Amino acid sequence: MIETTPRERRRNxxxxxxxxxxxxxxxxxxxxxxxxxxxxxxxxxxxxxxxRLRDLTGRDVVDMGRIMEVVQFIYQQRELARRGPNYxxxxxxxxxxxxxxxxTVFKALYRDYWRVESTGVANVPSAGRALLVANHAGVxxxxxxMIKTAVFTEHSQPRHVRALxxxxxxxxxxxxxxxxxxxxxxxHPDDTRRLLERDELVLVFPEGTRGTGKSFKDRYRLRRFxxxxxxxxxxxxxxxIIPISxxxxxxxxxxxxxxxxxxxxxxxxxxPVTPFWPWLGPLGMIPLPSKWRIQFHPPVDVSDLPPTAAExxxxxxxLADEVRDTIQQGIYDNLKLRRGVFL
Amino acid sequence: xxxxxxxxxGVSNPLGAEVARRLAPQVPHLFGCDIEDPVSAxxxxxxxxxxxxxxxxxxLVRQLRIDTVVHLAVLVDSPHDERSIHETxxxxxxxxxxxxxGPSSPVRKLVVKSSQAIYGAGGGxxxxxxxxxxxxxxLASGITRDLLExxxxxxxxxxxxxxxxxxxxxxxxxxxxxxxxxxxxxxxIVPVFAGFDPRLQFLHEDDSAEAIVRATxxxxxxxxxxxxxxxxxxxxxxxxxxxxxxxxLPPYWRWFSRLGxxxxxRVDLPRHLADFLANGSVMDCSRLEVAFGWKPAYSSRQxxxxxxxxxxxxxxEPPSPPQEYELQKYLQARRRRALRLSN
Numbered sequence: 001m002i003e004t005t006p007r008e009r010r011r012n013x014x015x016x017x018x019x020x021x022x023x024x025x026x027x028x029x030x031x032x033x034x035x036x037x038x039x040x041x042x043x044x045x046x047x048x049x050x051x052r053l054r055d056l057t058g059r060d061v062v063d064m065g066r067i068m069e070v071v072q073f074i075y076q077q078r079e080l081a082r083r084g085p086n087y088x089x090x091x092x093x094x095x096x097x098x099x100x101x102x103x104t105v106f107k108a109l110y111r112d113y114w115r116v117e118s119t120g121v122a123n124v125p126s127a128g129r130a131l132l133v134a135n136h137a138g139v140x141x142x143x144x145x146m147i148k149t150a151v152f153t154e155h156s157q158p159r160h161v162r163a164l165x166x167x168x169x170x171x172x173x174x175x176x177x178x179x180x181x182x183x184x185x186x187x188h189p190d191d192t193r194r195l196l197e198r199d200e201l202v203l204v205f206p207e208g209t210r211g212t213g214k215s216f217k218d219r220y221r222l223r224r225f226x227x228x229x230x231x232x233x234x235x236x237x238x239x240x241i242i243p244i245s246x247x248x249x250x251x252x253x254x255x256x257x258x259x260x261x262x263x264x265x266x267x268x269x270x271x272p273v274t275p276f277w278p279w280l281g282p283l284g285m286i287p288l289p290s291k292w293r294i295q296f297h298p299p300v301d302v303s304d305l306p307p308t309a310a311e312x313x314x315x316x317x318x319l320a321d322e323v324r325d326t327i328q329q330g331i332y333d334n335l336k337l338r339r340g341v342f343l
Numbered sequence: 344x345x346x347x348x349x350x351x352x353g354v355s356n357p358l359g360a361e362v363a364r365r366l367a368p369q370v371p372h373l374f375g376c377d378i379e380d381p382v383s384a385x386x387x388x389x390x391x392x393x394x395x396x397x398x399x400x401x402x403l404v405r406q407l408r409i410d411t412v413v414h415l416a417v418l419v420d421s422p423h424d425e426r427s428i429h430e431t432x433x434x435x436x437x438x439x440x441x442x443x444x445g446p447s448s449p450v451r452k453l454v455v456k457s458s459q460a461i462y463g464a465g466g467g468x469x470x471x472x473x474x475x476x477x478x479x480x481x482l483a484s485g486i487t488r489d490l491l492e493x494x495x496x497x498x499x500x501x502x503x504x505x506x507x508x509x510x511x512x513x514x515x516x517x518x519x520x521x522x523x524x525x526x527x528x529x530x531x532i533v534p535v536f537a538g539f540d541p542r543l544q545f546l547h548e549d550d551s552a553e554a555i556v557r558a559t560x561x562x563x564x565x566x567x568x569x570x571x572x573x574x575x576x577x578x579x580x581x582x583x584x585x586x587x588x589x590x591x592l593p594p595y596w597r598w599f600s601r602l603g604x605x606x607x608x609r610v611d612l613p614r615h616l617a618d619f620l621a622n623g624s625v626m627d628c629s630r631l632e633v634a635f636g637w638k639p640a641y642s643s644r645q646x647x648x649x650x651x652x653x654x655x656x657x658x659x660e661p662p663s664p665p666q667e668y669e670l671q672k673y674l675q676a677r678r679r680r681a682l683r684l685s686n
Contacts, residue, residue, distance in 0.1 A: 176466060194471065
């Protein structure tokens with residue numbers, strides 16, 4: 001060590017760096033202040049307008065709740081951009097913060113576009129594992145996003161549902177990125193087991209692409225439920241099965257044809273033809289605003305079955321049929337409750 | 344059985360040198376062989392110039408009465424042409440196994456280095472690879488095929504030879520300085536496959552050496568996945584390294600992108616690495632944790648952080664004794680000068 005006097009130490013110590021002001025053109029100070037405060041002024045103005053219009057008309061003409069959701073969405077996106085690489089995804093690649101920022105978009109679809117009415121969300125457990133089994137329809141898996149939104153927004157304990165996706169979608173660009181990021185996993189028994197062992201809610205569509213790719217005249221008729229693999233996995237993981245009936249997803253893309261050779265060329269399970277797709281181009285991808293109902297049925301308990309029952313094909317298939325019947329019955333009930341396709 | 348006379352093949356690569364350094368105090372007799380000279384001399388180790396691709400290895404094993412062979416002459420992460428990788432990995436291992444087999448062989452333990460690359464990286468693969476999930480039917484190419492062939496030879500040897508414990512360590516992707524992956528990730532603007540953000544898993548050099556040492560000293564027959572915990576997204580990894588991801592590589596026709604990256608950026612992306620950077624692959628290391636009672640100290644994220652930190656630090660060669668003397672003299676002179684200036 002070199003002995004130094006305080007004076008020397010003061011002389012040798014590093015001075016705080018003087019940060020030079022940024023060169024170039026800058027807007028005058030009052031305008032810069034206005035720039036900073038404009039969003040706040042805009043919100044204040046809107047809220048006073050909303051109050052005044054409510055006083056005048058007696059109705060919510062400008063709904064401040066919705067406007068604040070949009071503002072929240074913008075701020076969430078800014079925050080996401082600011083976090084850099086300092087965030088953690090779980091081992092499946094799920095980024096909860098990123099996903100929750102998009103809930104606003106899906107909530108708007110859920111509430112305003114398809115006017116989803118969901119019943120029996122309380123059947124989904126607040127904690128612990130469960131296997132959600134639903135019917136699959138519509139050309140694109142919008143029913144999956146709506147079930148996820150229903151559980152996240154309507155349940156007393158907001159939980160993320162992890163859906164299982166056919167493996168061919170996981171090798172597609174953009175698709176695989178989005179699906180992984182929002183918490184989906186590959187439809188493989190091993191993935192299902194791991195998710196259930198982590199006490200997650202796992203959503204499975206046993207019909208798979210047979211359900212989404214069926215033509216409009218077959219709507220609301222359930223396809224074969226795979227080979228009952230989901231029941232075997234649930235028995236092994238001792239997880240309750242919650243059947244879900246979704247009504248309304250069949251009408252979003254009325255599929256009138258399937259171009260097989262084109263589908264094979266693109267590596268897709270089917271290439272749909274609807275009254276709008278592919279004639280109108282990207283506009284044809286806009287789903288129709290049908291009226292949706294989602295019913296969560298009471299859980300089917302498998303905890304009294306021993307794990308060896310998973311190998312018993314008879315038990316597995318009869319349970320799978322039971323679940324399938326529950327879902328089919330739920331579809332008929334909800335179709336009766338719905339006043340019209342678009343009402 | 345505690346190892347008494349240990350032979351390390353491929354001791355001149357950085358990993359081999361590190362394993363030798365850690366094994367030296369733990370075993371009575373240590374031998375190393377490689378075709379190149381070791382970078383730094385190790386007093387406790389006897390070095391032999393020997394090529395695993397020649398039958399000399401069998402003579403060496405019998406002459407030196409080797410009871411434990413640590414086979415690290417397996418090229419995976421460093422850039423080499425496919426021909427020499429095949430020669431070293433498959434033919435070299437075959438020769439080494441032939442040398443260790445037979446009734447006259449004194450070898451009682453064999454530790455073989457393999458890699459995560461053996462699983463390949465397909466989009467539709469399950470999210471986690473456990474040890475038995477090797478896909479023998481995959482139309483593999485490049486390193487994946489070589490490693491499959493190599494492990495098949497090793498498992499045949501393990502079945503044939505009763506008194507010999509065989510441990511196969513499937514090491515995760517390493518990002519030390521000489522690997523292709525590190526060179527790719529430390530580009531200032533990193534071209535990535537458009538529409539993909541895969542989950543990656545890395546293994547720190549310290550942990551890979553430690554795993555090999557533990558497998559050598561202890562008795563753990565079988566195959567084990569070794570990789571850091573958690574996952575890192577590719578975009579995160581690039582961000583941590585201070586680069587920027589540029590999604591300009593087309594997601595299909597990967598050979599085209601590989602060619603472009605090789606000619607324009609001089610970074611070699613073998614086929615398995617291109618698949619890894621599009622689809623990602625993650626291993627399940629729970630078997631290692633149970634059997635070894637140990638898990639890698641660095642998680643995937645910490646490995647990336649350590650590499651990024653290492654990038655900013657200038658590497659200093661460890662001084663040899665004469666250099667050390669001169670360094671001390673120089674530091675002394677500098678200290679004197681500082682003292683004189685301050686007075």
